[in-house]
Amino acid sequence: MAGGKYDFVVLGGGHNGLLTTIYLAKAGFKVCCLEALDEFGGGTRSGEVIPGYVADMGGMVHNMISKTPIVREDELGLFSKYGFEYCYLDSLFCSIFPDNTNLVMTKDIDESCNNIAKFSEKDAVTYRKFHDYMVNMLNVAGIGSQSPPPAYGAMMNVMSMSPEGREFQRVLNSSSQQIVEEWFESEQVRVTFTRWCTEMMIDPRAIGTASLLYFTAGLHDPDNPGAPFPKGGCINFVNALVACAEDNGADLFLNAWVDDITVEGGEVKSVRTKNGDEFFAENAVVSTIHIADVFEMLGDDAPADDSHYVKLLKHCDFAALNQAFALDTIPEFKTGPEVLNTFCIEAAPWEPEYLETFSTYTLGKFNPKLPLITIPSLHDPTRCPEGHSVVNVYSYAPWNLYGDWRNWEKHGDELKKQVWDFFKSMTTNITDDNVLGKWGLTPLEYQEWDPAFHEGDIGQIGMQPSQMYDMRPIVGKGHEYHGDIENLYFLGSSSHPGGGIAAGARAGVQKVLEDYGVDFRDVIRK
Numbered sequence: 001m002a003g004g005k006y007d008f009v010v011l012g013g014g015h016n017g018l019l020t021t022i023y024l025a026k027a028g029f030k031v032c033c034l035e036a037l038d039e040f041g042g043g044t045r046s047g048e049v050i051p052g053y054v055a056d057m058g059g060m061v062h063n064m065i066s067k068t069p070i071v072r073e074d075e076l077g078l079f080s081k082y083g084f085e086y087c088y089l090d091s092l093f094c095s096i097f098p099d100n101t102n103l104v105m106t107k108d109i110d111e112s113c114n115n116i117a118k119f120s121e122k123d124a125v126t127y128r129k130f131h132d133y134m135v136n137m138l139n140v141a142g143i144g145s146q147s148p149p150p151a152y153g154a155m156m157n158v159m160s161m162s163p164e165g166r167e168f169q170r171v172l173n174s175s176s177q178q179i180v181e182e183w184f185e186s187e188q189v190r191v192t193f194t195r196w197c198t199e200m201m202i203d204p205r206a207i208g209t210a211s212l213l214y215f216t217a218g219l220h221d222p223d224n225p226g227a228p229f230p231k232g233g234c235i236n237f238v239n240a241l242v243a244c245a246e247d248n249g250a251d252l253f254l255n256a257w258v259d260d261i262t263v264e265g266g267e268v269k270s271v272r273t274k275n276g277d278e279f280f281a282e283n284a285v286v287s288t289i290h291i292a293d294v295f296e297m298l299g300d301d302a303p304a305d306d307s308h309y310v311k312l313l314k315h316c317d318f319a320a321l322n323q324a325f326a327l328d329t330i331p332e333f334k335t336g337p338e339v340l341n342t343f344c345i346e347a348a349p350w351e352p353e354y355l356e357t358f359s360t361y362t363l364g365k366f367n368p369k370l371p372l373i374t375i376p377s378l379h380d381p382t383r384c385p386e387g388h389s390v391v392n393v394y395s396y397a398p399w400n401l402y403g404d405w406r407n408w409e410k411h412g413d414e415l416k417k418q419v420w421d422f423f424k425s426m427t428t429n430i431t432d433d434n435v436l437g438k439w440g441l442t443p444l445e446y447q448e449w450d451p452a453f454h455e456g457d458i459g460q461i462g463m464q465p466s467q468m469y470d471m472r473p474i475v476g477k478g479h480e481y482h483g484d485i486e487n488l489y490f491l492g493s494s495s496h497p498g499g500g501i502a503a504g505a506r507a508g509v510q511k512v513l514e515d516y517g518v519d520f521r522d523v524i525r526k
Contacts, residue, residue, distance in 0.1 A: 002253055003277035006032045008512075011258055011271065012288035012452070014042020015065075016492030016505035018241040020286055022076060023509045025248035027523045029516075032279060033250060034271070036257035036289075036451055040242055043450050043458055043493075044501055046233030050437030053390050054233040054383040055324035057439070058450065058458065060374055060392060061199070061344065062237075063092060064502035066228045067218060068146060075524055082240035087380050088226030091342035092219060095192040096426065098350060102335045103192045104342055109220040120186035130183050134217035140168040141214035143469070145497045145504070148511045151479050152470035168211070172465060176209040177355070187351040195346050195354075198396070199372070200463045200500075201316035203358040208465030227343040229374075232382045257451075261285070261294070261488075263301035268488045281487070283516055288492035288505060290452040290460050291473045298485075306483035309474045314464060318361040319443035319456030321397040323416055326437040330378065330389045332429045345373040347426065361398045364407075368418040371395045373426075388436075395419050399443050399455045408444035416440050452493070459499025460492075472496045481508045 010021045013035025021033040039045065043058035062071075066086070069075040078084040094104040103119065105112050109131060117124035140159065143149055150158070159165030171179065176197040180190040194204035197212040218224055230237045245252060260272040270280040287294050295302045295310045302310075330340075339345050348354060349369050357367045377383035377390040384390050397415070401407040424430045441449055443456025452460050461467055470478040473494045481489045491508035493499040510520040 002256065002273075002275075003279050004032075005280045005282060006030045006251075007281070007283045008032075009034065009271055009279045009281040009285045010288065011285065011294070012042060012492065013037075013040040013252065013254070014288060014452070014492065015044045015238065015241060015501060015503065017042065017288040018238070018245055019070075019503055020288060020491055020505045020509050020512075021245045021250045021252070022241065022248055023506070023513070023520075023523060024286075025245060025250040026526055027513055027518045029283070031250045033245065033252045034256035034258055034273065034279065035252070035254050038254050040252070040254070041234065041238040042288075042452065043499075044234045044238060046235045047439075049324050049326040049390060049439045052384060053326035053388070053437065054235075054377075055326075055390050055392055055439065056234045056376075057322070057324070057441070059234065059501040060229065060376075060394075062086065062228045062230065062501050064145075064500055068503050068506060069524070070503055070506065071228070072223075076244050078237075078240040078244060082243050084236055084240040085231040086228040087231050087376065088228055089341055089343045089379060090226050092227035093192070093196050093344040093346060094339050094342040095188065095195055095346050095348040096333065096335045096339060097188060097348055100335045101188070102339055103188050104338055105192065105216075105219060107220060107224060107226055112220070116186070116189055119188040120184070123184045123186045123189045126183055127189075131217065131220060134214050136164055137168055137171070137214050138217040140164055141211050145502070145507065147507050148481070149469045149479050149496050149507075152476065155469065171210045172208055174210040175205045175207055176213050177205045179210040179213060188348075191348045191351050191354055192346075195348050196344075198358070199344075200498075201318055201320075201396070201457070201459060202463055203317045203361075205355065205358065206317065206464065208468070211465075229343060229376045229380070231380050258289075259297065261297045261301075263298065263485065266485060268485060284487035284489055284512065286489040286491055286509075286512060288494070290454055291490050291494040292454065293451070294488070294490070303484035306474050306477075306485075313467060313473060314462045315399070315455050315457040316459055316462040317358065318396045319399045320446060320458050321395045321415065321419065321440070321442050322446070323393045323419065323438060323440035325391045325393065325420070325435055326384065327389045327391060327430065327434045328436055329387065329429065329434050331375065331391060331427045333427055335426075340375070340378055343374060343376070345375075347371050347373070347422070361396065364398045364400045364403045366397055366401065366415055366418075368395065368415070368422045371419055371423060373423065391423075393419055393423050397443055397456075399457075405444060405455070408442045412442040412444065416442070460494050461498075463498045468498065469496050472498065479511075481511050
């Protein structure tokens with residue numbers, strides 16, 4: 001039997017749960033981390049497609065976390081002490097269009113402008129101004145990513161006092177499609193930038209998505225080493241976090257699915273797992289699992305106002321269908337070999353079809369022509385034998401396929417094949433005979449793979465403007481990271497800045513420590 005008394009009990013052993021556990025343990029608290037599944041990592045896991053061929057099964061893009069002190073300053077010793085390594089590519093993303101032309105965005109702004117000039121010389125000149133504009137705005141756009149977001153009213157007041165802040169207020173009420181139409185004449189350029197924004201699983205015409213454009217501002221930063229991905233797969237990132245947590249004295253538990261929360265006198269006292277183990281929290285419970293699951297466990301003890309807002313939370317505009325293929329050769333793209341030096345190779349239809357596709361997701365329709373392709377094995381020889389490759393082919397998909405999520409049970413394999421067939425059509429040399437093994441998850445299967453991915457939502461809850469900053473996850477309380485039960489915190493994907501491999505819990509844990517009399521700066525100096 002497990003269980004026992006702890007200062008803090010952390011729910012969820014994904015990268016955010018492990019980071020929360022590490023910082024609390026480094027602060028000297030007695031901490032445990034409870035993971036429902038039989039392995040840590042949550043949505044940041046990798047595995048073998050077949051023996052010797054490693055693929056990332058959930059999150060793949062480490063661009064956001066690479067901007068944090070966890071990476072840039074090796075704040076936790078993941079690199080120097082625990083042997084974690086990144087591989088880097090000069091290009092984070094590119095687009096391949098139906099006529100087999102491409103637009104590659106690299107670290108080098110001159111090279112990127114030359115690539116843009118293939119489609120519009122005017123846009124190539126404009127892009128330099130656009131980049132300067134994004135850099136100037138980035139400090140505003142990044143509020144809440146490295147430290148807790150302010151109360152929404154205070155944030156708006158501060159923004160109104162500077163030209164950059166007022167412009168960002170305008171952007172918050174704009175779509176990414178609106179902004180690129182203001183700047184660029186070429187549909188290839190517009191699609192390339194909004195296509196990157198859609199990785200947050202939102203229609204590029206949705207109000208608020210324009211703010212996502214600013215996170216491309218670091219692309220040409222002289223201190224940017226390139227597009228990062230973990231050597232050997234995300235499993236090595238997770239293993240480094242686990243080792244760090246254990247070295248700092250935390251207790252980590254697998255197969256610890258919490259299904260009951262005890263509340264007394266308006267405070268959380270303990271949690272209980274399906275196995276019957278009870279974990280008592282002297283200070284607080286910190287959740288990184290889906291907030292709706294927590295409120296279901298609270299039942300009648302859930303504060304009414306908080307419950308109201310949790311019930312209103314929306315999912316992302318579309319879900320994910322992800323596949324990985326172990327191949328006996330390296331793909332050769334019709335567009336040319338230059339895209340092989342890009343981490344995210346994104347297929348992009350012409351703009352009318354591209355935009356129409358996002359409308360059809362809400363109607364339950366599927367388009368196989370927008371896959372995001374990653375081939376990290378090209379630059380990481382630990383992932384497969386030489387001359388072979390592991391290819392991830394990731395697609396957007398509706399949750400309610402053809403009007404009903406149950407249709408994934410019937411049509412899932414068929415739609416996986418459509419995406420695979422489209423990928424083959426982008427190459428000159430790949431056939432079914434090259435496949436040594438494959439793996440794949442539909443939105444329905446993703447919900448089974450990670451219990452936090454309700455309705456296949458890989459970010460737990462959508463990243464609409466009404467669910468960001470101080471409004472994520474409970475309106476007006478996001479800056480506190482808790483609702484009316486003050487010792488029940490929500491960190492990670494269910495808080496700002498949302499899903500993805502962004503280490504969002506690092507911002508939230510600063511508030512938790514502050515509430516218990518600890519200065520985060522003292523913790524990271526240890």
